[in-house]
Amino acid sequence: MTADTLLLEARHVTQRFRLPNGQVLEALRDVSLAVREHEVVALVGPSGCGKSTLLRLFAGLARPADGTVLYRGHTLDGVLGAAAMVFQSFALLPWLTVAQNVAMGLEARGVHGPAQRDAVARAINLVGLDGFEQAYPKELSGGMKQRVGFARALAVAPEILLMDEPFGALDPLTAENLRSQVVDLWRDPATGVNTLVVVTHSVEEAVFLAGRIVVFGSNPGHVREELKNSLPYPRRERSPEFETMVDRLHAILTATLLPEPEALPAPQRLVPFPRVHVAEVAGLLDHLATRPDGRGPVFELAEDLGVDYDRMTAVVRGAEQLGWVATPGEMVQLTPAGRDVLAGDDAARKAATRARLKHHPLFARVITMLQEETEEIEEGAGKADVADEELLADLTIYFPFIPADSLFATIIEWGRYAELLDHDAAAGRLRLLGG
Amino acid sequence: MTKPLRFLLASFQPAPLRRLGLPDVAILCLMGGVIATVVAFLREFEAPLRQAVQIDLRPTALVRYTLYSLTRGVLALLVSYGFALVFGWTAARSRAAERLLLPLLDILQSIPVLGFLPGFVLGLMALFPTRNVGLELAAILMIFTAQAWNLALSFYNSLKSIPEPLRDACRIAGWGPARTFRQCELPAAAQGLVWNGMLSMAGGWFFLMVNEAFRLGDRDYRLPGVGSYMSVALDQGNVSAMVLAIVAMTVMIVCVDQLLWRPLVVWVEKFRLDETTGGDSAASSWVLDFLRRARLPRRVAVFRRRAYRTARRATRSLEGPLRAATPVILRGPRVAFEHPVARRLARALLVAAIAAGAAAGLWQIGRLLGQLGWAEWRQLVSSAALTFFRVMGAVLLATAWALPAGVVIGRSPRLARALQPVIQVVASFPAPMLFPVVVLLFERIGVGLGLGAVALMVLAGQWYVLFNVISAVAAIPEQLKDAATVFRLPTVARWRTLYLPAAFPALVTGWVTAAGGAWNGSIVAEYIEAGGGLRETKGLGSLISEATAHANFPLLAGGIALMSLVVVGWNRVVWRSLMVWAQTRFGYGT
Known part of the structure; x- marks a missing residue:
């Protein structure tokens, strides 16, 4: 790490999007991040934390609403020519052959004729796709397609390689193989790539690749913490140093995703209920019951259950809000209330959920809203209902950064399960059940 | 490394190119037929305007008439494709255009276009008072109005549904709008364009008889075609001619379907964006299979490559000065277009022009409608x-x-x-x-x-x-x-x-x-x-x-x-x- 030239820099960047329903979503708020020459930076965090948005800003594919993005000290204007990008969905043109796809970026960089053919051949050779030059993408497996994606990026010998969850759509075996090749490519001076920025969902991947790991928080997206990772390359995933690093990152992510109890909002303040399904929470409790002492670290649970940590923490947060698990540190512990729920039959589970939901600030608010409606039409049949739009409008006001309709769907699902609420989708109305 | 390869190619290539087979003869015949039809049609175009063209009811004349009608339909379809590309691209590109154009399209495709025929005919006749061109253009325009809208909508929808990463990839590759259009947007829309082209062609025939045998007041604007043939047959009560016209129409539709659309539909399968549903596409076209055996296209490609190379060699001396000049030529307008003041001005002018056009149209219609009394309403x-x-x-x-x-x-x-x-x-x-x-x-x-x-x-x-x-x-x-x-x-x-x-x-x-x-x-x-x-x-x-x-x-x-x-x-x-x-x-x- 010598001269430490600043290559890419985001200064106080804010980015907003308008959702189709008119809600404005703030994807990033006041994010500053610098990428130095010959560095591998990993961006991690829960989904919707704006890490992919930042990557697109670095690529010059979008302009920030506020703040600036600089390349070597100059404000970025348009697509950054020094960068190439690898996409999670591969983004190959299905009607072009492998060779034509790889050659996509060459013409604009003034590489024609024999030079172009050489560049394509070299890039295809680098990723080990020789012999597939004339194949069409649909004839290739996922791993092969992503190799084409890498070859396309490498063909232009980019200074910076931006990767948006490059291994996310691949099976674990293929991902592992490709991952170590990426490190080799970066360390190989012949490729010209000297800086990597990778967005990833996997903690192991971040630790395996990156020299610096940036943890994002969500709603709106912001940088929570940076972690330096000076393990020597090539890294071995089973070494104790690697495991220590993974645990440290786990701990940071847990602190980001599952705040400590004292940090929890006061009971009267509204918190959004995570967008998790009833069956997912039940599955978590079932799984915890099979473990000794009914406890386990979040990341181990995620691995055992085969879900990504992002989803896992959402489920844990849901269970925690219902009081069925506690989360000391990165541990998830089944509470006595949780054990009671497990012991009961279906009706008992529903009753327990109902009791809990009635005290959950968000559901309590919804119930109050429906009860007020009942009092207003007391003379009537007593069938109070509220139009969906009313609740949706309220939710938009309470939680401006969360898409209201998915939160609405979650409320309906839990309310129905607990036999608290009934929803008439055809009429678009919500009704209180029982007393 | 390239040398042995080229040697290999050289010994390998001439063999399949040596002889032309039956498919090549078929292609040549078809091309000859198309050229003859177009020439005949252009002569029709240039013919002096006559009132009430005499329609020949003999079966031999019917072949020519059918080809005339077909040419009109194909020309209109080409115009429709051009319109659809411009319209769809503009609407997909600019949000302001989208807000204006989509409702407009919705209205255009649901109103009865036939009613505009008199206006078109009179307007175009005034433009070309002595030649047939005006009348022909009016007929083509009418067919166009039955073909264009679904094509435009299909292209717009295809553009809108191109996955975001694919667009990003094109931009990262440094592709300009022209290249992106040619290699990403057009292929992605190809399937929709072909299927809708098929529908459009069918829709275009609907008013064929009215378009070709159009009467306004006591004037008879008749064009030679299968539609006017039918209308004359009807006037004369000539049953065998009526049957012949219907047969001719059917033969034409079947031929167009087999020779044009089937091969296109099969060929366009390769531009499918989603790979999931490709298994049951058992669609096949005997024409395409037949044509794929032809050697002529390959030979033409070789010729074209050779000609291109020769041309490159000949113009090499010009390349230097041109390369020096292109940045100025290309960047000048680009700078002008991207300048905020210029853009605002252009936008204001555009809005003003549209508003003026709309106002003028409204005023015209209002004046016409003002002449209607209560009884008529x-x-x-x-x-x-x-x-x-x-x-x-x-x-x-x-x-x-x-x-x-x-x-x-x-x-x-x-x-x-x-x-x-x-x-x-x-x-x-x-x-x-x-x-x-x-x-x-x-x-x-x-x-x-x-x-x-x-x-x-x-x-x-x-x-x-x-x-x-x-x-x-x-x-x-x-x-x-x-x-x-x-x-x-x-x-x-x-x-x-x-x-x-x-x-x-x-x-x-x-x-x-x-x-x-x-x-x-x-x-x-x-x-x-x-x-x-x-x-x-x-x-x-x-x-x-x-x-x-x-x-x-x-x-x-x-x-x-x-x-x-x-x-x-x-x-x-x-x-x-x-x-x-x-x-x-x-x-x-x-």
């Missing part, structure tokens, strides 16, 4: 009500046979595969050509035009219902059908709980188009000249036809305006909410 409204009931009746009747038939065909893949091409050809046949025949038949059994017109309007709209139902039923997930079988649902329950709900959203879509077709059809269905006599029944369609025949422009404008209003209003209020409801209630959702 009353007449317009009562005829509109009458035609409205006929349209609804036609939609009901079309549903009554097409819904069950569509379900039966759609649930059996074998039946669908066997019947689809046949139905496609039958549906392409312009129903108005059959109207006089049907009316004469009705007269035999004593049904008047008041009711007969409903049957004619069924002819004009039924296929949309049938096609939509077939495709919806064919798209029912296999597992749902399996479930119905496993639980031994009785036939009635199976229809009630599975087939009809699954077909319903598509049925509504079919209704919208069928009603549109019926409204359009009313213009020719309520006012028919057959067997030397005129038959008409009260209705908005006959009012429009009559106003055209008597060159009564205020009444014509009123009729068109009223029909547009009813159709657009009904679309907006009834069909759209029905569609939304059908989608949420019976759609598969996610």
Whole structure:
């Protein structure tokens, strides 16, 4: 790490999007991040934390609403020519052959004729796709397609390689193989790539690749913490140093995703209920019951259950809000209330959920809203209902950064399960059940 | 490394190029035929304008007439494609344009374009007073108005559904708008463009007879074509000529389907964006297989490459200065376009131009409508009500046979595969050509035009219902059908709980188009000249036809305006909410 030239820099960047329903979503708020020459930076965090948005800003594919993005000290204007990008969905043109796809970026960089053919051949050779030059993408497996994606990026010998969850759509075996090749490519001076920025969902991947790991928080997206990772390359995933690093990152992510109890909002303040399904929470409790002492670290649970940590923490947060698990540190512990729920039959589970939901600030608010409606039409049949739009409008006001309709769907699902609420989708109305 | 390779190629290449086979001869013949037709047509274009072209009823002349009509249709389709590309691209690119263009398209595709024919004819005639060009252009323009809208909408939708990462990849590769258009957007839209082109071609034939044998007041603007042939045959009551015209039309439609669309549909499969559903695409085209065996294209490609290389070599001395000049030439306008003040100015000018055009149009129409008295308005409204009931009746009747038939065909893949091409050809046949025949038949059994017109309007709209139902039923997930079988649902329950709900959203879509077709059809269905006599029944369609025949422009404008209003209003209020409801209630959702 010598001269430490600043290559890419985001200064106080804010980015907003308008959702189709008119809600404005703030994807990033006041994010500053610098990428130095010959560095591998990993961006991690829960989904919707704006890490992919930042990557697109670095690529010059979008302009920030506020703040600036600089390349070597100059404000970025348009697509950054020094960068190439690898996409999670591969983004190959299905009607072009492998060779034509790889050659996509060459013409604009003034590489024609024999030079172009050489560049394509070299890039295809680098990723080990020789012999597939004339194949069409649909004839290739996922791993092969992503190799084409890498070859396309490498063909232009980019200074910076931006990767948006490059291994996310691949099976674990293929991902592992490709991952170590990426490190080799970066360390190989012949490729010209000297800086990597990778967005990833996997903690192991971040630790395996990156020299610096940036943890994002969500709603709106912001940088929570940076972690330096000076393990020597090539890294071995089973070494104790690697495991220590993974645990440290786990701990940071847990602190980001599952705040400590004292940090929890006061009971009267509204918190959004995570967008998790009833069956997912039940599955978590079932799984915890099979473990000794009914406890386990979040990341181990995620691995055992085969879900990504992002989803896992959402489920844990849901269970925690219902009081069925506690989360000391990165541990998830089944509470006595949780054990009671497990012991009961279906009706008992529903009753327990109902009791809990009635005290959950968000559901309590919804119930109050429906009860007020009942009092207003007391003379009537007593069938109070509220139009969906009313609740949706309220939710938009309470939680401006969360898409209201998915939160609405979650409320309906839990309310129905607990036999608290009934929803008439055809009429678009919500009704209180029982007393 | 390249040397042995080139040597290999050199020894390998000439073998397949040595001889030209039957496919090549076929290609040459076809190309010759196309060139001859175009030349003949251009001569027609240049011919001095004559009142009431004499139509030759001999069968030998019919071949030429059919080719003339075909050329008009193809030219109009080319114009439509051009329009669709420009329109779709603009609407997909700019949000402001999108907000203006989409509602405009919605209106354009639902109003009866036939009513604009007199305006087009007179305007273009004024431009070319001595030659046939004006009349020909008017006919092509009319066919265009029946073809363009769904193409434009399809292209727009294709552009909008290109995945974001794919667009990003093109931008990262440094592709400019032109390259992105050619290599990303156009291929992504290819399938939709071909399928909709097929529909458009069929739709373009609908008013063929009216376009080619157009009468305004006492003037007779007739063009040589299969449509005018039919109309003359009808005037003279020449049954064998009528049959010949219908046969010629059918042969033409089958030929276009087999020689143009089938190969295109199969070829365009390779531009599919989603890879998931490619397994059952057993579509094949004997023409494409035949042509793929041809060696001529490869030989032409070699020639072209050689010619290109020679040209490059010849112009090499010019390349240096050109390269120095291009940045200035290309960047100059680009800078001007991207300058904020210039852009704002351009936008303001554009808005002003559009506003001025709209205002002028409104003023013109307002002036025409101002000449209509109360009595005429009353007449317009009562005829509109009458035609409205006929349209609804036609939609009901079309549903009554097409819904069950569509379900039966759609649930059996074998039946669908066997019947689809046949139905496609039958549906392409312009129903108005059959109207006089049907009316004469009705007269035999004593049904008047008041009711007969409903049957004619069924002819004009039924296929949309049938096609939509077939495709919806064919798209029912296999597992749902399996479930119905496993639980031994009785036939009635199976229809009630599975087939009809699954077909319903598509049925509504079919209704919208069928009603549109019926409204359009009313213009020719309520006012028919057959067997030397005129038959008409009260209705908005006959009012429009009559106003055209008597060159009564205020009444014509009123009729068109009223029909547009009813159709657009009904679309907006009834069909759209029905569609939304059908989608949420019976759609598969996610």
